[in-house]
Amino acid sequence: MAWQLGDLTRKRTTDTVGLTRFRLQRGSASGVRAGVAIVIAAVMALVATGVAAQQAARQAPPPTRSIVKVTGDLYMATENTHNTVFLVTPQGIVLADPINAEFSTWLKGELATRFPNRLVRFVLHSHHDFDHASGAEVWNDTAEIVAHDNFAAEVKKAAAVGRPGQYADVRMPESTFHDRRTITLGGANVEMIDPGPNHALDTAVLYFPRERAVFFVDFITMKKRFSAVIAGPAPFPEWVKAMRAVEAINFDIAIPGHGDIGTKADVVTYREYFQDFIKVVSDGIAANQTVEQIQASPALDKYKDWQNFPQAKDKNIAEAYALLRAPRP
Numbered sequence: 193m194a195w196q197l198g199d200l201t202r203k204r205t206t207d208t209v210g211l212t213r214f215r216l217q218r219g220s221a222s223g224v225r226a227g228v229a230i231v232i233a234a235v236m237a238l239v240a241t242g243v244a245a246q247q248a249a250r251q252a253p254p255p256t257r258s259i260v261k262v263t264g265d266l267y268m269a270t271e272n273t274h275n276t277v278f279l280v281t282p283q284g285i286v287l288a289d290p291i292n293a294e295f296s297t298w299l300k301g302e303l304a305t306r307f308p309n310r311l312v313r314f315v316l317h318s319h320h321d322f323d324h325a326s327g328a329e330v331w332n333d334t335a336e337i338v339a340h341d342n343f344a345a346e347v348k349k350a351a352a353v354g355r356p357g358q359y360a361d362v363r364m365p366e367s368t369f370h371d372r373r374t375i376t377l378g379g380a381n382v383e384m385i386d387p388g389p390n391h392a393l394d395t396a397v398l399y400f401p402r403e404r405a406v407f408f409v410d411f412i413t414m415k416k417r418f419s420a421v422i423a424g425p426a427p428f429p430e431w432v433k434a435m436r437a438v439e440a441i442n443f444d445i446a447i448p449g450h451g452d453i454g455t456k457a458d459v460v461t462y463r464e465y466f467q468d469f470i471k472v473v474s475d476g477i478a479a480n481q482t483v484e485q486i487q488a489s490p491a492l493d494k495y496k497d498w499q500n501f502p503q504a505k506d507k508n509i510a511e512a513y514a515l516l517r518a519p520r521p
């Protein structure tokens with residue numbers, strides 16, 4: 193699923209500003225004020241470039257890409273609103289999602305420069321969606337491509353209903369895991385953990401035990417931000433179970449597939465919000481309310497300081513309303 197409520201500030205920032213923004217996001221209100229200043233500066237710069245440049249930018253916006261160190265030898269790489277992670281070891285690199293072929297080609301060049309002679313030995317898929325899973329072929333010369341054992345079937349299902357060619361760059365894994373698998377390279381471990389059905393049926397949460405970090409995609413959002421993705425094959429109580437499975441992992445740092453790095457407390461906050469949100473919509477349905485009546489109710493106003501409350505609240509209510517009323521197979 194594409195991230196539809198993309199963060200304009202992230203799209204407009206350069207690599208350097210992206211890095212600054214990452215640091216600021218871990219801070220406090222002063223960070224937010226500084227972030228606002230960056231946005232204002234970016235808008236002023238945009239105005240200064242003139243109308244012709246704006247039109248050119250609209251036609252083909254270049255992707256914003258960055259690499260930031262998370263901790264130790266663990267890094268996050270980002271293209272626009274999509275994140276992946278990689279771990280550098282003496283014997284090579286373990287990469288999570290390839291995101292897409294162009295991004296992977298760019299990342300391959302960056303890794304060759306920054307970490308010469310450390311080849312990517314594993315590509316570990318978070319789930320099948322094309323906007324995270326495309327481009328593994330770029331690494332196939334040196335890497336083993338690993339995914340959940342439902343991955344291939346989910347790709348076939350998604351490709352059958354997607355746009356023509358949408359899954360052309362998603363290749364099938366060379367090995368799979370069920371429940372849990374430990375990838376070992378250069379003395380480091382990365383665990384692939386199936387938290388259960390949620391947004392997808394082939395989810396791998398990646399756990400980096402030495403770094404006390406986890407990487408997860410599309411079913412938990414960080415930093416008091418609503419998810420733009422609540423559609424998926426699993427009933428909502430299964431999502432909550434998957435979130436609790438993540439909480440049960442022994443970590444401090446939470447790296448999402450979209451948005452900013454957070455902590456275990458952010459995972460808990462999101463899961464509690466998610467339960468509350470589903471209850472509000474379910475209670476409305478039980479009381480025979482229309483979707484508009486639920487949207488007009490103040491029941492979720494306690495979340496109005498969340499980053500994308502105005503854009504996401506009504507949309508998420510409408511999606512959850514439709515999903516909760518839809519017959520499930």
Ligand SMILES: [Zn+2]
Pocket residue numbers: 193319321391392409410
């Ligand atoms: Zn997805």
Ligand SMILES: [Zn+2]
Pocket residue numbers: 193194195321323324409410421449450
């Ligand atoms: Zn996504």
